Amino acid sequence: MFTGLVEATGKILAVTDNEGGKRIKISAPFASSLSYGESVAVNGVCLTVVDFAEDGFTADVMPETLRASNLAEVEKGQVVNLERALSLQDRLGGHLVQGHVDGVGKLVTRRRGQRWDELTFSLPTELARYVARKGSITINGVSLTVTEAGEASFGVALIPTTMRETNMGLLEEGDAVNLETDVIAKYVARLGGYDD
Secondary structure, X not given: OEOOOOOEEEEEXXXXXXXXXXXXXXXXXXXXXXXXXXXXXXXXXXXXXXXXXXXXEEEEEOHHHHHHOHHXXXXXXXXXXXXXXXXXXXXXXXXOEOOOOOEEEEEEEEEEOOOOEEEEEEOOHHHHHHOOOOOEEEEOOEEEEEEEEOOOEEEEEEOHHHHHHOHHHHOOOOOEEXXXXXXXXXXXXXXXXXXX
């Protein structure tokens, strides 16, 4: 479980094919404190540490994860958002994030302002029912508040800190992002009989 409060950014150091999946090595300032089998969210995708050193850690990405996330397009040198799993004594400053990406969206428009940027993203239509204005959504592992919600798109606003401390400031129109909708919305839909 995660909070969607990005702890650090890292860079992809290496990408290799691995039996239909990929093995990726990622730089991380906290790499030396990791342990084998620990969970780290990479652009919002919960990955398991299979190796670690001073300069970074390595994780395997299975074919299903590649199909459902933007990690299929990951390249050496790319900046990714990182968050270690929540511990029970931590504050929950964002919202409950599982690291189970629901789908991939794209940045449709970015309106830059003097104090914040307003972004509109596309999303798969089957996810629209879980996105509500003033609700929570996770984009590339970043917990954000929805400012507008439509049938095939939604909007968020980014403060300077978010743009500076995550890879959200680097996004350009057309870029693919990982989306995780609010787990509570999914359970409410399921309990109410609204889930397919």
